[in-house]
Amino acid sequence: MAFPQTRMRRLRATPGLRDLVRETELRAGQLILPLFVSDTASTQPGGREPIATMPGVQRLSVDAAVEEAREAAALGVAGVMLFGVPAQKDEQGSGAWDEQGAVQLATRAIKQAVPELLVLTDVCLCEYTAHGHCGVLRDDGSVDNDASLQLLARTAVSHAAAGADMVAPSDMMDGRVAAIRAELDGDGFAETPILAYSAKFASAFYGPFREAAGSTPAFGDRRSYQMDYANGREAVREALLDWQEGADMVMVKPALAYGDVIAQVRRATRLPVAAYNVSGEYAMVKAAAAAGYIDERAAVLEILTSLRRAGADTIVTYHAKDAAQWLAHQT
Numbered sequence: 001m002a003f004p005q006t007r008m009r010r011l012r013a014t015p016g017l018r019d020l021v022r023e024t025e026l027r028a029g030q031l032i033l034p035l036f037v038s039d040t041a042s043t044q045p046g047g048r049e050p051i052a053t054m055p056g057v058q059r060l061s062v063d064a065a066v067e068e069a070r071e072a073a074a075l076g077v078a079g080v081m082l083f084g085v086p087a088q089k090d091e092q093g094s095g096a097w098d099e100q101g102a103v104q105l106a107t108r109a110i111k112q113a114v115p116e117l118l119v120l121t122d123v124c125l126c127e128y129t130a131h132g133h134c135g136v137l138r139d140d141g142s143v144d145n146d147a148s149l150q151l152l153a154r155t156a157v158s159h160a161a162a163g164a165d166m167v168a169p170s171d172m173m174d175g176r177v178a179a180i181r182a183e184l185d186g187d188g189f190a191e192t193p194i195l196a197y198s199a200k201f202a203s204a205f206y207g208p209f210r211e212a213a214g215s216t217p218a219f220g221d222r223r224s225y226q227m228d229y230a231n232g233r234e235a236v237r238e239a240l241l242d243w244q245e246g247a248d249m250v251m252v253k254p255a256l257a258y259g260d261v262i263a264q265v266r267r268a269t270r271l272p273v274a275a276y277n278v279s280g281e282y283a284m285v286k287a288a289a290a291a292g293y294i295d296e297r298a299a300v301l302e303i304l305t306s307l308r309r310a311g312a313d314t315i316v317t318y319h320a321k322d323a324a325q326w327l328a329h330q331t
């Protein structure tokens, strides 16, 4: 018997064969586009304020956010995830549950203009607190977990009341999924699903986002509530806890350096799993592509497909519109 008997290359010989045995599919309908909606962007040309570290991404007025939503929907992108950039901040982050806040206004406007597009909202206090932490502070400067839960739940209800299709808590306080579920149910939003940022790691890859959202902590860091990137088993515990507390979907964030975590969470829960391809991951690709070091289209499709292969059902990505366009014109 001549070696090699098994020839892996047989099924790689033609596009038709490769297509036949491809294990993973990437569709625009699996992608969510994050949008930054700002109280002050309406004074900028076109209602758009560029973000230096995220080429192609802007802080948007409500009208510009509706435009983006229309474009995303036309390309078949599943939905948008809204982040607020408020003009005013305070100790409690009270802008987070303001009925006239940018997220609430944009949610109403997008659901009216493009009802078929999903609107997800990020539920957190860090964009709204003067100190930039994701919960309220005790006198000693530490983040008070239980005192933050009520405020987060109130924020989630204000998003649901504005018409959000799903709320996505990203604060990493313990017990927030149960607190949000109870408040939603009590206020008549029993049917609003929760996408929990279950395994959210303290990461250097959030840098550009914090510039975009103005949410860099004024002191210290987020390591007392976001996860240590050295830990995988703990990520599974977080996902299982959120499942128990009533999460409808769980998320792993960041994505690129966390394929193993996505795969573990995929196996450990029966819930749909999302991966968040974060701002720093986007910025790296954009910078390398602008320098001519990599082919942007090829790199983005490879990255997004790898997240699907790792086990993500849904991907939150700033590349969503580009990827949808490329997927529609694949050769």
Ligand code: PBG
Pocket: 122, 124, 126, 134, 170, 171, 205, 206, 207, 208, 209, 210, 215, 222, 277, 278, 279, 280
């Ligand atoms: C808010 C929040 C952050 C991101 C999503 N929600 C920033 C952070 O935790 O510091 C990061 C998103 C990105 O980098 O694209 N808590």
